[in-house]
Amino acid sequence: xxxxxxxxxxxxxxxxxxxxxxxxxxxxxxxxxxxxxxxxxxxxxxxxxxxxxxxxxxxxxxxxxxxxxxxxxxxxxxxxxxxxxxxxxxxxxxxxxxxxxxxxxxxxxxxxxxxxxxxxxxxxxxxxxxxxxxxxxxxxxxxxxxxxxxxxxxxxxxxxxxxxxxx
Numbered sequence: 001x002x003x004x005x006x007x008x009x010x011x012x013x014x015x016x017x018x019x020x021x022x023x024x025x026x027x028x029x030x031x032x033x034x035x036x037x038x039x040x041x042x043x044x045x046x047x048x049x050x051x052x053x054x055x056x057x058x059x060x061x062x063x064x065x066x067x068x069x070x071x072x073x074x075x076x077x078x079x080x081x082x083x084x085x086x087x088x089x090x091x092x093x094x095x096x097x098x099x100x101x102x103x104x105x106x107x108x109x110x111x112x113x114x115x116x117x118x119x120x121x122x123x124x125x126x127x128x129x130x131x132x133x134x135x136x137x138x139x140x141x142x143x144x145x146x147x148x149x150x151x152x153x154x155x156x157x158x159x160x161x162x163x164x165x166x167x
Contacts, residue, residue: 004085005155006148013154017147018063024143026056029135034112036130051111058107059100067099089148093139101132 008014034048035041071092078091105128109120120127 006085006152008151009155013151016154017151018060020147020150021139021143022056022059022063024146025135025138026052026059028138028142029131030055030108032134032138033108033131036134048112054111055104055108058111059104062100062103062107063096066103067096070099071095089144090140093144094136097132097136097139101128101135104135105131 003009008017030052031045031048034044038044074095075088075092078095079088105124106120108131109127110116113119
């Protein structure tokens with residue numbers, strides 16, 4: 001595992017990191033996509049809020065059970081031992097967003113319309129490119145940096161506690 005103060009170092013931190021990223025992502029990406037699909041209005045936003053808890057659970061499960069394992073294997077082929085933090089983060093974010101946006105373009109439509117249909121497949125490429133673009137930039141410039149900042153602060157606090165115990 002690549003060690004960096006901006007990344008989780010144990011399971012507890014991993015859960016916190018996932019919670020931060022997923023909560024920010026679901027609360028920003030879904031309303032933007034719904035707004036672009038149905039128009040930006042208070043009514044559409046309130047309707048989106050109703051499905052966010054279900055979408056959040058789906059996102060967390062997909063990250064842990066599908067995207068994580070797939071991206072872990074793909075990442076090894078693209079990132080070498082000498083590659084830096086930014087390259088690793090960029091590739092990881094890119095691959096995670098590709099996998100999740102493909103799945104959520106389909107599943108999100110089903111949850112949003114409350115029915116399983118062929119509709120997400122009929123306009124898949126149009127919808128997927130838009131969804132990917134929205135998700136990628138939110139992950140890259142909002143959700144991931146906030147989660148990495150939280151990890152950095154946690155590790156700095158732990159380091160200062162250790163230093164104060166060992167003068």
